[in-house]
């Protein structure tokens with residue numbers, strides 16, 4: 165069962181996913197979105213592929229389901245992490261596929277909780293935090309990454325304030341993050357993406373925290389389009405810029421941001437707004453869904469294991485070392 169995020173904040177609709185094709189469509193068409201949730205959905209999609217395999221065709225059904233899920237969206241690393249893990253477990257039995265999918269979902273929640281605790285250490289009472297896109301409980305199985313420290317700080321009684329970037333073209337900030345934070349009773353103000361420089365220049369931002377979709381081994385980080393510009397502004401105004409990410413989002417096989425595939429989405433996301441055409445027919449468009457923030461603009465990466473500081477090339481490796 166998923167929440168159809170396309171309908172938020174106006175309608176809260178729970179939708180069943182009954183086949184691997186349902187899971188593929190839900191990811192591709194963004195009923196679900198956000199790195200952790202894409203991974204969890206892909207994990208359950210693999211379980212459905214295994215559970216509905218014809219007798220004797222478990223391995224083929226898993227391989228086919230995995231191939232097709234992997235093509236549903238290219239950037240969030242959690243998707244590939246989940247299909248690979250469930251493929252390996254599911255080859256033994258369909259029950260193992262379900263156990264593995266549940267483990268991925270539970271780990272996602274545990275990771276988000278730990279990120280909230282580490283990230284809370286970076287937030288001082290009175291902090292005014294800026295965030296981009298949505299990396300809250302809607303983007304994960306629960307709590308989220310960028311918003312988890314904000315929830316934790318709020319719960320622990322710190323007075324905090326959040327600037328939410330609208331996040332064009334799909335408005336995940338306005339539709340989803342504003343909805344989440346308002347529902348939690350957090351002091352929040354919505355701005356359009358092009359207003360970030362103004363609030364920073366007036367000294368009204370103490371820290372930026374965003375989630376992310378994939379981190380390369382040198383710390384370059386892909387996140388929602390607009391994040392790179394925000395990082396440049398933050399550097400200019402000397403504001404700490406934090407990324408929050410669980411280890412399944414870190415891709416040690418990518419040596420830099422150059423190796424991260426960036427999704428381009430349909431022109432209609434830009435040329436129309438809720439079904440109404442806002443740009444002339446025939447206009448050419450360029451609609452990358454993500455950009456890469458260079459490692460040098462990132463103050464620290466908050467993971468479920470610890471807060472990682474530069475040099476990322478060296479320090480990210482320690483997350484994967486056996487203790």
Ligand code: MRU
Nearest residue numbers: 197198199297299303375376388
């Ligand atoms: O295109 P989306 O909505 O799936 O993009 C993912 C995101 O929500 C963001 O990039 C987010 O900041 C990181 S993923 C939790």
